[in-house]
Amino acid sequence: xxxxxxxxxxxxxxxxxxxxxxxxxxxxxxxxxxxxxxxxxxxxxxxxxxxxxxxxxxxxxxxxxxxxxxxxxxxxxxxxxxxxxxxxxxxxxxxxxxxxxxxxxxxxxxxxxx
Amino acid sequence: xxxxxxxxxxxxxxxxxxxxxxxxxxxxxxxxxxxxxxxxxxxxxxxxxxxxxxxxxxxxxxxxxxxxxxxxxxxxxxxxxxxxxxxxxxxxxxxxxxxxxxxxxxxxxxx
Numbered sequence: 001x002x003x004x005x006x007x008x009x010x011x012x013x014x015x016x017x018x019x020x021x022x023x024x025x026x027x028x029x030x031x032x033x034x035x036x037x038x039x040x041x042x043x044x045x046x047x048x049x050x051x052x053x054x055x056x057x058x059x060x061x062x063x064x065x066x067x068x069x070x071x072x073x074x075x076x077x078x079x080x081x082x083x084x085x086x087x088x089x090x091x092x093x094x095x096x097x098x099x100x101x102x103x104x105x106x107x108x109x110x111x112x113x114x
Numbered sequence: 115x116x117x118x119x120x121x122x123x124x125x126x127x128x129x130x131x132x133x134x135x136x137x138x139x140x141x142x143x144x145x146x147x148x149x150x151x152x153x154x155x156x157x158x159x160x161x162x163x164x165x166x167x168x169x170x171x172x173x174x175x176x177x178x179x180x181x182x183x184x185x186x187x188x189x190x191x192x193x194x195x196x197x198x199x200x201x202x203x204x205x206x207x208x209x210x211x212x213x214x215x216x217x218x219x220x221x222x223x224x225x
Contacts, residue, residue, distance in 0.1 A: 035215075043202070089154075105149075
């Protein structure tokens, strides 16, 4: 596609439910990144992929968070048993050249856990 | 975790003036990028500077990089009200491809 697409744009879920956030990167982009951004803060790194391989997941807060990119294109970030502290903007980005080039961000998914 | 730290945290200037923002970081880097974010909306890539470069220009933007001081600056010349936004630096380490954002500078340009 023309840009990085994330869905849904907004998600309200009840505490304890699982959620899946989707990211469709720019066609042909090798690297895909997930970030989380709290209001008034800079984006916080969560995890990234080169093709289908998850290269670093050190930023995932705990084992309730997981991500996959099975065919090297679309990625899903899953949060199990959501908690109120998971409420944030989740942002996805993609880039060419395995991270050595500029990254382009999607519009984000605003997650609210009630 | 956050890698960079922007300074100042907030900056308010008159339209037409220049705005300078600084970014300091801790570890050796492969490249450094600057992003703009309007009022909690999407992040827009502005410019990327590699560790072997010292200065880059793009339109009204000028970025410098001093790897010996582990710092970078973003200069916006002849500012406009539309430049009002938060500006973030993001550093990519020498190893690994992930990049880490700083805390951001909130710029307000008064018409």
